[in-house]
Amino acid sequence: MAEENLDQIIDMPEQSDMINDARTQARYAVEHFKVESQISNYIKKFFDEKYGPNWHCVVGKHFNSYSSYESKRYMFFYEGQMAILLYKMG
Numbered sequence: 001m002a003e004e005n006l007d008q009i010i011d012m013p014e015q016s017d018m019i020n021d022a023r024t025q026a027r028y029a030v031e032h033f034k035v036e037s038q039i040s041n042y043i044k045k046f047f048d049e050k051y052g053p054n055w056h057c058v059v060g061k062h063f064n065s066y067s068s069y070e071s072k073r074y075m076f077f078y079e080g081q082m083a084i085l086l087y088k089m090g
Contacts (some may be wrong), residue, residue: 008077011069019075021050022086026079036060036082043086054090059083 012018025046029039040057047055058065065076065085073088 009075010077011072011074013072018051018073021046022075022084023077023079026077026082026084030079030082039082039084043084047086047088051088055086055088058085 010019012022022043025043026039029042033039033042036059040059043059044055044057047057056067059082061081061083063083063085067085067087067089069087069089075084075086077084
């Protein structure tokens with residue numbers, strides 16, 4: 001079951017590095033890139049390389065999503081004012 005509150009939804013293993021990696025890489029990307037597509041591309045490539053292919057990343061201030069994902073491979077959170085959706089499917 002995913003952990004939920006107003007600012008985040010997390011369905012990732014608690015004992016893995018994924019949650020920390022997502023937050024760390026998102027923070028770096030938001031600080032170093034100005035375009036949302038560059039931020040999402042950076043995070044996606046990091047996760048594809050470290051955790052295997054088929055990660056998807058959506059970044060923006062206003063978006064909706066309804067998506068399927070692999071169990072324990074989903075995270076929605078904010079880095080500053082930027083919403084970040086990261087999940088694996090495929």
